[in-house]
Amino acid sequence: MRPGEQVLTAAQMRAAEEALIAHGVSVDALMLRAGRGAAEWIWRVAAGRPVTVLCGPGNNGGDGYVIAETLRARGIEVGVVAPIEPKTDAARNARARWQGRVATSGDRIHGGVLVDCLFGSGLTRPLSPEHALLLAELAAHHAFTVAIDLPSGVATDGGALLGNVQRYDLTLALGAWKPAHFLMPALDRIGETRLVEIGVQQVESAAAVFPRPSFASPARGAHKYTRGLAGVVAGAMPGAAMLAATAAMRGGAGYVRLLSAHSHPAAPAALVVDDSDLSSALGDPRWSALLVGPGLGRDEAARERLGAVLGAGTPTVLDADALHLLDDDLLEGVDPSRLLLTPHEGELSRLCACFGVTAEGKLERARALAAVTGLTVLAKGPDTVLAAADGRRAFFPAAPSWLASAGTGDVLAGLAVSRLATGRAPFAAGGEAVWLHAQAAREAGPDLTADDLVRCLSSAYARFL
Template sequence: MRAAEAELVDEGVSVDELMRRAGEGAARWVWRISGGRPVTVLCGPGNNGGDGYVIARSLRHSGCDVTVVSAFDAKDGAAARARESWEGEIRGTGEGVRGEVLVDCLFGYGLSRGLSDELQSLLQGLAQTHHKLAAVDVPSGVESDSGRVLSPIPHYDLTLALGAWKQAHCLMPARSKMGRLELVDIGIGEVEGAAHVVERPRLCAPEPDAHKYTRGLLTIVAGEMPGAAMLSAKAAMRAGAGYVKLLSDHSHPDAPAGLVIDGAELADLLSDERIDAILVGPGLGRSDASRARLVAALQADCAKVLDADALHLLDKQVMDGTDASRIVVTPHEGELAKLSETFGVRADSKLDSARRLAEASGLTVLAKGADTILAAPGEPAQFFPPASSWLSTAGTGDVLAGIAASRLAHHGDPAQAAREAVFLHSEAAHLCGPAFTADDLAETVSSAYARFL
């Protein structure tokens, strides 16, 4: 963000102009949620506080009743000039201050320590006397790069990212506090090598001359608990692959029509040169027999998705001779910790673990959860818009793995398959509504797919 702002300044855009763009853009959102009712702007000493004074001035010009509270003198530069341009009173405390919306402009990105007791009391006190809370850039008390909450903070109704998304907007626990997220454009361009939020994909219908093999043959290796692999298969059949085969020696009376189930010798089945991708892990188990099934799958010459139990069995010995660049792993946080231990990765956050694991192993890592992260070797981290919290139910990870494997069988690109899977998974959850089951989710994938055509 600093580099992007510096580039604009080098091009002749003043810091004052950037502050004007940010403040006036944010003010339009505050005006919408205030409905013209009184607004309080809490300003800090730096540029985030300067944005606050511009917001206050813009709102007053629109006819809004605005109160400014600041326990600081502004620093030099644009922030001080913005403060001087505010024509109203600046209150040093929040005593007796009430309103519809509190706008938090205490501290923006770059904060590395928690708020003092005095500032925390000021912020919390004002939060209790306003109906709605809006944070400008990030809530005060949040570390913008990691998403760590450095001080106890209230829940916000709206967070306005200035110029570009910060990593905290995509990472827990901070994101859970931010409410609705909106981006205020100030003319920031892309920065090469920076992490970014993944854009919504565009999928396509099969070509007129397509057949089941041109659309991709996916093979799913079942294990000791066949229900999980069946969930993956149901999702995969609805996510674009033309042919889904379940390799299982169990009985499957609930198998959907069109799913091919084969219980022959695993090594023979996996030698089929027509296979485009293999999914192994859901319901696999962790026994010696399960490990042997994983080894057999890894030895096949095709792309792969590894999930669930496969991630606990995976190690450098099992990976020996395997092309890691063609493999997607889909760990939740516990599985990510296990993989990090296996590959000698030390990190103090989910984001760092995913990045370092990708570099150490060569794998494409889709670290799933409330803050899903995609990390691939040599690539910047990629983040996703928030998904439904109703996904926090058993079996939804098996559905995600099935979707990812189906997309991988279709086109063979690990990172692209992971991105498409996250969006299809999220859209299917949205279509399901509240309190759905993993089976409901799997059956809704084809309806979700239609939303991306």
Template sequence: MSAPAPQQILTAEQMKAAEQWLIDAGETVESLMERAGSGAADWVWRLAAGRSVTVLCGPGNNGGDGYVIARVLAERGLFVSVVAPIEPKTNAAQTARSRWGGEVVEHASGDVLVDCLFGTGLGRPLSDELLGLLNNLSTGHALRIAVDLPSGVDSDNGDVLNDGLPEYDLTLALGAWKHAHWFMPAMARMGERRLVDIGVGKVHSAARLSARPSFRKPAPDAHKYSRGMVAVIAGAMPGAAVLAACAAQHGGAGYVKILVDEDCEPPAAPVDVVVEHGSLFQLVRDNRINAIVIGPGFGRSDAAMSRLDWILACDVPTVVDADALALLQPPMLEDRSLPIIATPHAGELEGMANAFGTVGLDRVEQAIELAEAIEGVLVAKGPDTIVAAQGSSLAVMPPSTSWLSTAGTGDVLAGLIGSRLATGVSPRLAAEQGCWLHAEAARLAGPVFTAGQLVEYVPDAFAALS
């Protein structure tokens, strides 16, 4: 570890090792607790704005952070109550409680609740007594802040360990982001999220929060072929291919066309989208094609299977989506030298796991293993999209609007990723950039849009990210 890495996302084990590295370098558990608690207290102070605060402290070091928060806020003049159903059990937490020096109360109501009951590392549900106390305190306060993590969630996978946990207005990650800060269902309960720096440096192989891209306009001497050509393969339901092609037109590539096999009906496409209808086996031989998108509306027939096998054998950078994911089999990739980008949603991810023998893993492990199995990039789509790439750290996409949960938006994403891939950026970067454009277009579109309307906002998203 070296310089601070604010975008990294750590497991509980990695966080423990990172803290130990700081201790080995001269810090103590008490000094780290003081730094974490004081940093969190700054955020609580701002949100409280002079109002009363109740701090719920647990028995471990997360509770110790709570005693530091209580002391710092009291020193600044706030009225602070501390509820501690269990005595502190670690030396550092005992020291923090002693330095606070106040009297614990059994219950309190007021303006701001600070949850320091349990943080990173919790692996079992809260007891009925603790859950009841947490919910009673929650309903008795207007604002709720979770320190490190809301009590009752698994830090490594975002699972909610108890039914009926409260929702928070603010969650303060201590030292580094944890997976639960960005994974459903826990993420939905956290409100705003802020990071409190305690000096943790870069951790090797840590996951990371995807960085916002910055797009540039084409070079002064650019032309349609130098900017990249995308071929979208149409199939049984060609409207989906049209959506993907229209999205690709706005993703940065210079030339987009739809290829339709002679056995399929050509789609009614906009006049500025080229449609080529004929022998697919001849159409894909165009050596000007820089990227292929296959799967949206493709169908799952035996003929579709043969077409997919042929397309993949052409060894062109390829985005594999939707129906093509259901048809994809390991032998189809054996002779390829160029990677594919697979874009499964949850159900398709399960199907890929069955096909590639990665059943029984959690979502993160499955994405990483599948990226290795396909020797490419896997975009596990959802409200907490992750991007796994062979040889790279896992990227977690910032959450996007839930209005994206409508038919056809996945086809739009496939087209955007294909367009970025055609421009010549790496497959991993193409996947992340496509996801950013997709999310930004949805944000700009506002509520209740169709997939076609989403495409119309892609140019504005491109501008916003330039």
């Protein structure tokens, strides 16, 4: 993992900065790196428009003074608003280098771009009423807003909003990404994001942004079984399983079978529907991966089908109804390292309650669930996170919001089993499925349906070759 891919908590970021200082980089030098790097982005978005920089008392405010002076030296009209005097040596030094005037209030200040350097990351309490009002008034009188590191009022590690937080057009992460750049509800406030490098080195045990995958074309001698045989197990409501299977056909597996006792007259010609007894069908030694859960049902018959799938010993994706049935009894004797769970928020809550997980926050709940059970957990939603039993955690770039549509989760599950069938481990299969799912959504466009998403999978897949 490259340093630019890591996601650091507030404590990890402080330690990373302290490590740089221990190797001879001064706090002032780090502030200059961060401020000048951020100013490069602000210079672009300002496009000659006046800029107002709101500076707080700490080092985030110090970054703001550096930004202001850098832009002023380039000929941009810049104003600084600082309701509190600097309280750190580095911030005081940065203010001393600023060659413009400093206002203490936002009265009658208008501009093209507002830069929020009030508090940034590390904040643990809401803004004071007067600071919240000042920030709101300035934001209302500027056409474009930029947050430095994080919007003031966002909790760094969990993405919570510590009061009323403004929406920003752009957020510039300093040194490393933070969890709040990927987690709701902060994700709804930060706008576009860019990373400003300051020389932070790799931090042991850090979370990461799951890297953009690179798929390979099949080998010259490949055939359908060497590319992977994926099975989708249907249940009481076969439509969801059919949707997942059609997605799996476009996710890289060479052969997909729908294991269903139902009639499927509308099934694609290339999809094999196997209506034989499930136990008999699962006895095929050529299975590469299985998916169970979409449309499975939650009665005793569904539980028996889930048990049969888990007993097959094949790498498996568990989704939807399977996540409502899963418990310790069903997992007894099962190798958890073969399993990938794909819960949405409600299903994640149910699983945490079932397995005694009491952690708070999406990432920590997924991480704890993986640790307790040994399973790989892909907690999906607008802020999808991935957690493995060995402690690995991954975040993803924000996907199009129009994925909030019925059936898109079944498509994701189908992609995950397809990637698993190609030989990928559960963690990699889940991450690759998320990227492919999001790319297909971009190509399908707004107001998509799950069927539209499936139709765009082939062209989306080609983007990763």
